[in-house]
Amino acid sequence: MKTFFRQTKGYRLVSLLSPLLILVEVILEVRIPFVMSDLVTYGVQGNAGFDYVLREGLKMILMAFVSLVAGALAARFAAVAGMGFGSNLRSAVFEKIQNFSFANIDRFSTPSLITRMTTDVNTIQMAYTMAVRVVVRSPFMFAMAFYYAHKINADLANIFIFAAPALLLLLGGMALIALPRFKKLMKKYDGLNSSIQETLINIRVIKAFVRARHEKDKFQLSNDELRDASISAEKLLILANPFMQLTIYVCIVLVFWFGGKLVIGGTMEIAKLTAFINYITQILMSLMMISMIFVMAIMSRASLTRVIEVINEKPEIDDSGADPSLKVADGSIDMENVCFKYQKNGQKNVIDNINLHIKSGETIGIIGATGSAKTTLVSMIPRLYDATEGVVKVGGRPVSDYTLQNLRNEVAMVLQVNLLFTGTIEDNLRWGNENATQDEIENACRIAQAHDFILSLPDGYKTELGQGGVNVSGGQKQRLCIARALLKSPKILILDDSTSAVDTATDAKIREGFKENHGDVTTLIVAQRISSVEHADRIIVLDDGKIDAIGSHEELLGTNKIYTEVYTSQQEGSEK
């Protein structure tokens, strides 16, 4: 809840003003029928006279006018408060996610984070806007109307002591039965949508196997289920209005009967009876609104929990313990007894007791089967993940001694799953270095073998890329990503399977380029292809999180079983 209130910052005044104005509006709204009853009682039936009627009448009109202004302002303030709060919340969640480490992101998963930031935040924003207006309005309306009803006649007001709980009981009972049905409905709804999504993804398979009929039949079934679930849930909800009307009607009839007696007996003026009937509606309507707030609160609670989970998540890696003035001295890498597992209470180490010393400027190849933890191993160098045990050192100092900014500016990593963003090619390259000159950009692209194909595009470096870099091929994308990383002029460069879609000749040219221009840069190449690593100074063969062997291509070939196996199977494909 504290997290929640923090997001009202900057909008607290309007968040309070809105309910205050609503109080004014409610008081006036409830007061008007009362004034009316006085007007008729003293002005018409009594002999207070024409002037009294005019004076009180104008007073009433003025009251309604003030109420209009208050109500309109309250609505405006509620919108300002609600949207402001929603915007704060969205920014807070976004900023928080920016601070997440890879482990944090993995724990939530990307689609879930997106849903939390869009659908969930919207639900909360709507609930908050409603709350600012209704949470105050309805209980206060209830209290005020009851107060005036009581003032008119205390005995007659007792009717509400029975009516109010009765209505709440009816609505509560209805909600109690309806809620699980709505939950079921939401499940059916999600199920239907995900099966539609599935047919869209699979449309070529469906057409190739001529399964349209089959899919239609399947859909018919879920569509029927959805309809039945909707009806079963909503048929309870539609009872709310009749329940409400029933209670109002019962009250009206009873008030006419008992109130009528009081009027005949002379203890109550007839105009007060009319005013009283007015209060019945106001009291019971506000009760219904109150119960609606509860339903909404329950519905948005799930969203709230999900969003607060994100905000309260502790980033696993931050700059605490770092020395901001410390810069990376050179590109040497040392791992001492390093172990890693993704879950703290996980059984097995993904990386198991690795000791490794890489000199500045060395080129290292890393090879191994899927699941041998190649990516995990190199991810610990730019501190994308922290080692569970042991120490990872860069430039002779533990990685946690550097701020993330200082460390990652010197350790460039081209990720396996890499992305380009909406914008021009140049915009994307500048991620590496915002202030890079055109020469620097072109130079990086030449080394990454991207310059030529960029120039062949209609707008060259100014070519717009779609989301995720959709309008370049896989190999081209990988080369752009390498150029982007090179622009950082790092001391350590890590390529995680970054040339898998690039042909071997270009791959070789890229590696040559590195050697010529960045000979002093420590380079780590993770690859499936032997040809990508065979020229490295040393090659690490990883197996199941352990170093199986380290050595040059010549040393490993023939002596290391795994390396030789991979080599042979890849040679089969290209020679014979």
Added chain:
Amino acid sequence: MAKGNKYQKPKNTKATFLRLLAYLGKSKFLLLLVFAMVAVSSVSVIIGTSYIKTITDDILLPIIGQKITKELMRPLLLTLIKLVAIYGIGLLGSYAYSRIMLQVSQNTLHTIRRDLFNHMQDLPIRFFDTHTHGELMSRYTNDVDTLRECISNSFVQLVSSVISVAGTFIMMVSLSPALTGFVMIMLAVSFVAVGFLGKRSAKNFREQQKCVGKVNGYIEEFIEGQKVVKVFCHEGIATNDFNTINQNLRRASTNAHTYASILMPIMGNISYISYAAVAMFGSMLIIAIPETSFFAITVGTLFAFLSYTKQFFQPITQISQQFNSIIAALAGAERIFEIIDAPVEEDEGYVTLVNAKINADGEIGESSERTGVWAWKHPHRDGTTTYTEWRGEVRFENVTFGYTEKKTILKNITLYANPGQKIAFVGSTGAGKTTITNLINRFYDISEGKITYDGINIKKIKKSELRRSMAMVLQDTHLFTGTVRDNIAYGRLDATDEEIIAAAKLANADSFITRLPDGYDTVITGDGSNLSQGQRQLLSIARAAVADPPVLILDEATSSIDTRTEHLIELGMDKLMEGRTVFVIAHRLSTVRNSNAIMVLERGEIIERGDHDDLIAQKGKYYQLYTGQFELD
């Protein structure tokens, strides 16, 4: 973003509205019943209110101050019993219409969803190329949702409001024309307010939706690329950029919500101003006008009139609040109808595939049983029918094709594949490899040239039969929610367990399937995310194997899979290809090398053709590809 259209104005409001009515009209009788019940409910409220006058003027006022006896109270009792009856009927009416309307609206939505889905299944692949999944999904989510709100609430409210306003108006006029005239002036004022707010509200909602689209797009892109953001220390810039567009959204949505929510207090209070003014003028009338005058009113009349005044403004407020939702729903309906109206995949084919038996003298006849031999049944215009044995021979003759008229993808392609031959296509991205395979099963129709299957022009073959006669293994393997067994059986729905297991064994998938917790009954969820990429590919090979057709279209995966699984897939594919005519978009050199013919494509043309040894000897593009000097993408 598709969502951004949510509040756009419908282009043809009237036609869309009528069409929506036609959908509702399918339950004409129920709808009439709904209208009748709405009328009962609204009228009962109006009549109920008139009892205020009766009770005040005729019952209570005359007997004030008298001693209360049973006799004295009898008229009140009788009147109240009548009132109970009226309210009771109204209550029943209001429950009845809600319940019936629920049925009607759910049935209507059910029909619309069904029409939408069924029609979508019949649309050509071309349609799915030009519409994103997100766009199509939002038809089912956003658009059907807004429709639901509109159909289940707005229609009834529209009817009930019209009846209430009309009925209340009649009652008011009959009570006091003078006061009614006054209320009408207030009504005019409120219309001006509604018009003013409505216009701005619609404009601001559109602006808001635009901003929502931007913010959501940014969130999706950056959270998906979050890891890249981290690696480049781009967090600060991302946060700043996000804050800018987030502030824009805040401003736009504050305005949109202001106009939408200010309507309620304004209309509500205009009704209070009317109430106050009616109370004042009414009282003045009672005091100042002699009872015999036409304009004279009683105290009871005033009380009843005051209640009517409040009742009069209520439906108007409600309708004006529904305005945005009705416009949004019509815009959504229009988009739904657009899809329902999209032309379906044409199929003028008439040649079908039948079970056949071949006589000793080589003559082919139709058989009603499963014989294992199949033939094309070819009815001719003169009434005769010929049968051609199904062998799996495919020919392209001078085929030219482009996805759009402007851009030709394939130019003058001629090639043939004899039964059992393996044809490989190699070339860079965009050279037209996938396009060729898409033409064989008529995902797209060619603009020039001819493709024949066992000598029959494929345009004459019924599409369903043509596609049934060949299997496809696509590059990106997508699976369906369901068990492993279901997914394999997708190739042939009536496959027996033995056949499924045999297919899995052939595809080398059996060993990993049996190691899964529930074996063949393991449930695959969310596009097979609980299986590895390699395992999914093995399943898709099994799926094709169970279909067992003589022609196979294979799009090899490029993604990096570890050497062991890669080897399994290779073996599986090789077994699947045995004895079939295969078109393969090859990425593996071993596949290419074993092919009977290799077609090297560049910019939509076959630039080299021949088997591996021929092409190596030519020292052309293939030689370059093979020796790794070009990307095999």
